[in-house]
Amino acid sequence: MYESLSSEVLPQQIPSQSKVLVAVSGGPDSVALAHVIYRYSCENQDKNISFVITHVNHKVRREADKEAELVKNLAGEWKAGFILHEFDAKRNASACRQSFQEASREWRYARWKEDMEAWGCDLLATAHHLGDQAETVLYRLLRGSGTTGLAGIYPVKDKIIRPLLSVTKEEILEYCKVQSLPYSIDKSNLETDYYRNKIRLELIPGLESKYNQRITDALGRTAELLRWDEEYICAQTEALWPRYCLRADHTRVLLSHEAWKEPEAILSRLLRKAASQVSGETRGPAFKFVKLWMQKGKQTGWRQDLQGFKVEVVKQGLFFFNVERESKEYISGKDRIEEFRLFVKLPLALNVWNKITELKVQVGIFDFYPEEQHVLWSTELDPVQMSVQTEPLVCRTRQAGDRIYFKNLGHKAIKKVFQDKDISAGERDKILFFAFGDLVVWIPGVCRGDSLLPAGPQSSRLYLVAAEI
Amino acid sequence: MYESLSSEVLPQQIPSQSKVLVAVSGGPDSVALAHVIYRYSCENQDKNISFVITHVNHKVRREADKEAELVKNLAGEWKAGFILHEFDAKRNASACRQSFQEASREWRYARWKEDMEAWGCDLLATAHHLGDQAETVLYRLLRGSGTTGLAGIYPVKDKIIRPLLSVTKEEILEYCKVQSLPYSIDKSNLETDYYRNKIRLELIPGLESKYNQRITDALGRTAELLRWDEEYICAQTEALWPRYCLRADHTRVLLSHEAWKEPEAILSRLLRKAASQVSGETRGPAFKFVKLWMQKGKQTGWRQDLQGFKVEVVKQGLFFFNVERESKEYISGKDRIEEFRLFVKLPLALNVWNKITELKVQVGIFDFYPEEQHVLWSTELDPVQMSVQTEPLVCRTRQAGDRIYFKNLGHKAIKKVFQDKDISAGERDKILFFAFGDLVVWIPGVCRGDSLLPAGPQSSRLYLVAAEI
Numbered sequence: 001m002y003e004s005l006s007s008e009v010l011p012q013q014i015p016s017q018s019k020v021l022v023a024v025s026g027g028p029d030s031v032a033l034a035h036v037i038y039r040y041s042c043e044n045q046d047k048n049i050s051f052v053i054t055h056v057n058h059k060v061r062r063e064a065d066k067e068a069e070l071v072k073n074l075a076g077e078w079k080a081g082f083i084l085h086e087f088d089a090k091r092n093a094s095a096c097r098q099s100f101q102e103a104s105r106e107w108r109y110a111r112w113k114e115d116m117e118a119w120g121c122d123l124l125a126t127a128h129h130l131g132d133q134a135e136t137v138l139y140r141l142l143r144g145s146g147t148t149g150l151a152g153i154y155p156v157k158d159k160i161i162r163p164l165l166s167v168t169k170e171e172i173l174e175y176c177k178v179q180s181l182p183y184s185i186d187k188s189n190l191e192t193d194y195y196r197n198k199i200r201l202e203l204i205p206g207l208e209s210k211y212n213q214r215i216t217d218a219l220g221r222t223a224e225l226l227r228w229d230e231e232y233i234c235a236q237t238e239a240l241w242p243r244y245c246l247r248a249d250h251t252r253v254l255l256s257h258e259a260w261k262e263p264e265a266i267l268s269r270l271l272r273k274a275a276s277q278v279s280g281e282t283r284g285p286a287f288k289f290v291k292l293w294m295q296k297g298k299q300t301g302w303r304q305d306l307q308g309f310k311v312e313v314v315k316q317g318l319f320f321f322n323v324e325r326e327s328k329e330y331i332s333g334k335d336r337i338e339e340f341r342l343f344v345k346l347p348l349a350l351n352v353w354n355k356i357t358e359l360k361v362q363v364g365i366f367d368f369y370p371e372e373q374h375v376l377w378s379t380e381l382d383p384v385q386m387s388v389q390t391e392p393l394v395c396r397t398r399q400a401g402d403r404i405y406f407k408n409l410g411h412k413a414i415k416k417v418f419q420d421k422d423i424s425a426g427e428r429d430k431i432l433f434f435a436f437g438d439l440v441v442w443i444p445g446v447c448r449g450d451s452l453l454p455a456g457p458q459s460s461r462l463y464l465v466a467a468e469i
Numbered sequence: 470m471y472e473s474l475s476s477e478v479l480p481q482q483i484p485s486q487s488k489v490l491v492a493v494s495g496g497p498d499s500v501a502l503a504h505v506i507y508r509y510s511c512e513n514q515d516k517n518i519s520f521v522i523t524h525v526n527h528k529v530r531r532e533a534d535k536e537a538e539l540v541k542n543l544a545g546e547w548k549a550g551f552i553l554h555e556f557d558a559k560r561n562a563s564a565c566r567q568s569f570q571e572a573s574r575e576w577r578y579a580r581w582k583e584d585m586e587a588w589g590c591d592l593l594a595t596a597h598h599l600g601d602q603a604e605t606v607l608y609r610l611l612r613g614s615g616t617t618g619l620a621g622i623y624p625v626k627d628k629i630i631r632p633l634l635s636v637t638k639e640e641i642l643e644y645c646k647v648q649s650l651p652y653s654i655d656k657s658n659l660e661t662d663y664y665r666n667k668i669r670l671e672l673i674p675g676l677e678s679k680y681n682q683r684i685t686d687a688l689g690r691t692a693e694l695l696r697w698d699e700e701y702i703c704a705q706t707e708a709l710w711p712r713y714c715l716r717a718d719h720t721r722v723l724l725s726h727e728a729w730k731e732p733e734a735i736l737s738r739l740l741r742k743a744a745s746q747v748s749g750e751t752r753g754p755a756f757k758f759v760k761l762w763m764q765k766g767k768q769t770g771w772r773q774d775l776q777g778f779k780v781e782v783v784k785q786g787l788f789f790f791n792v793e794r795e796s797k798e799y800i801s802g803k804d805r806i807e808e809f810r811l812f813v814k815l816p817l818a819l820n821v822w823n824k825i826t827e828l829k830v831q832v833g834i835f836d837f838y839p840e841e842q843h844v845l846w847s848t849e850l851d852p853v854q855m856s857v858q859t860e861p862l863v864c865r866t867r868q869a870g871d872r873i874y875f876k877n878l879g880h881k882a883i884k885k886v887f888q889d890k891d892i893s894a895g896e897r898d899k900i901l902f903f904a905f906g907d908l909v910v911w912i913p914g915v916c917r918g919d920s921l922l923p924a925g926p927q928s929s930r931l932y933l934v935a936a937e938i
Contacts, residue, residue, distance in 0.1 A: 141610065141687075141688070142676065142680045142681045142684065143681065143687055144687030146691060146694030146697075147698045150619070150691070195680075203679075206675075211611045211667070211668075212612065217613065218610075218611060218612055218613030220613075221613035222610060222613050225614075225615030225737075226615060228615075228732065228734045229616045229734045230698075231732065232735065233698055233701065233702070236705075263701045265697045265698045265700070266701065268697060
């Protein structure tokens, strides 16, 4: 094991002058990893490689303190720096409403990031091995992942290195034995994920005995081949992103219709990236949505409401926009803003911007989505219902008697809306909204009433919009 | 099932005016497929789609004749052409030394190709369904395939269409039931492949009950995503092939060192293509070889002998050449060819081409591999042993007393060599070879003796070469 690591893997992953943070749980994998790095640094003095050991005491099992002691002693023996973290995992997990597994994982990586900064480390080494890789590939295959998922764990990603990723558990245990390395037996391996445990303890051994004795090697090979492909296609996608992304910020992405000329491999990744960007969900959208967007992305007027964001085909392309994130802000001036009248019944006022220079905002009503502007908020109105309103649509701040209508609730006083949204009394006078008389239809960034909604997804509509000047 | 097929799949896969050859075994899958195509052609008269049914009677099971009758009746009912093939599978398999499964599969596709020509069909439709896809993906995963393998069965490839590839077995059975379609129950499903049966009958149901109830959907999704990626990277590789392939025919490929600048996804595929081309093995070389070539491909002098072909790093790139295929030809003129003397001990003669214009061949000895020429045959000589030869190296036809030396055999008369190779007496006088006095070292395209072989893979050598003029 050490021979191939020191001749092939470590020279690639750990350049001269590196300072490596090694995450050591005290189990055989991480103890072997730390020893390999220790040995490599000793045998290659000219490279001037140093390392620091970081340990998290999860305080869950009785042996936790003994494990911390064991790792500390090893660090002392190998003359390496030692960092100890203590984690109340259960408390943390319930606080975050995540699984124990997920919560402690996130917590560990956050601490390690801090450790790297505090100790001036260039790299973080973790002890993932070929068995972990095989488990990850199967886990993702069982969920129907594509290349992105099946590429598995990366041997090098950003500043994280996994030198043992091509080494089997058996080789690691053999190495510990030959080198007389002490380690703790991690009964649960910190895993409380029943599904993953079942893959590791049942599925892989079953496949090994019945289908392929070298199944972990095979799955490791699959991961490596797919990582090559994934890295290549991602690089190609990134290179094409600026060409097709007509506008992007954290709440809006407009993907040009031109992108639909690209092969599925590229188009699907552009769509995933667009959706992830507006949803903030790094895992990306489900396959069925990506496929739907590929099919519908050029059908003008097609739209879809999803958890946290909306998708709509506009003139230039497919538009992704996040509704929730927008609602964290609203249009507000320092003082009371005077009233704007949007005479939508007069042809002159339709499709015309009305500037509120002091707020750096322009508002207007359009019979198309004004995608060429930097739209901050938008909603849709039914032109049929508008035509029977007795009062004109205005943009203004609040007045006594203002109310908004909700389908399931009836009319509600605007004051109550502001209270519910925790908007301070001082702020309330400065917030701009749209109303017909005292019927408020929309408070951009705060809420949309249910009045004057378009009849259905395919019926005609006007776009009421606030954009950056 | 029919609704989504007739609205989405069939319009894409079967253009107007198509004549489709439908392969029908008589099992539920293929009977449903034929019925779906029949129904689609009836409901879309304007498209003018017609079809022909082809059936192979494998004569293995007792029910075989009844099945043939069933399919023939269906064809009659649906007013479709009917083709019947009879196959003595067992005899065929033993003749080809292949498995029954593989042999009958090849035989079927060969007949279908003939059927398409004879009946003027544009497309061949087969009844692969989502279960077959899932089985194929798992089968390949268990062997550690990359994107190429895990992309599974293609819904459309060349002239073959698989309209049912996204349909489950349950949907097919339900369709047969609702449409009252008669079918035979294929107990063995023509599969004698124990391994594949185990995947279908044990592994998939096990994964379904313990890991993911919709495992076939998941694996189908994986195959589709990976097919997108595979098609994209293959297209990119094909586009780059002419840039990096400095020479290619069916026995030789020279891949430029420049190709090593490409990402692994591309380089690995260029290497696979090069190896497949010279080996004639469509499955391509093993992962370990591809990885080795990626590592060693620029180390001048590195070489490797493989089953059926050799790989060698030369000045301009990595050279793949097939030894076996070359031996099917040899240098031969219409009449006796006069003698050429290659005075290799004189500096003037080294690295100089000697033309034999009447044969459109030039021969020479070089201290580098003359890759810029179209080399037809080449071998290597040890310059140390050459320097102690008393006779000069000559290129000539046979003379009485000529002999060649083999390590395990000793000296052998050239006449005997020609006899063993079935070269006619008339031809023997015309064949050109290289000799020091009466010691023949090499008869290009016939055999290489073991005299004057370079000492080892890294020792110095001269290249004795015959190239096209």
